[in-house]
Amino acid sequence: MKKINFAYAILFVGIILLILNITDLDFENFKQGPFFGIISNILLIILMIVNIRDLKEKENN
Numbered sequence: 001m002k003k004i005n006f007a008y009a010i011l012f013v014g015i016i017l018l019i020l021n022i023t024d025l026d027f028e029n030f031k032q033g034p035f036f037g038i039i040s041n042i043l044l045i046i047l048m049i050v051n052i053r054d055l056k057e058k059e060n061n
Helices: 002-023 033-059
Strands: none
Touching: 002 033
């Protein structure tokens, strides 16, 4: 159960960081922006969702 709580915490932090990176985005000048930060946060969120599903599946078996 501790692993799943840790995964939820990382997911929550990833969502907060994604929101911060999107608010830091300059919509008038797209050449400079935190694009790699946004992409890495999206990948982190996707991987945490997959990890949580896997942990729940192992917990049920």
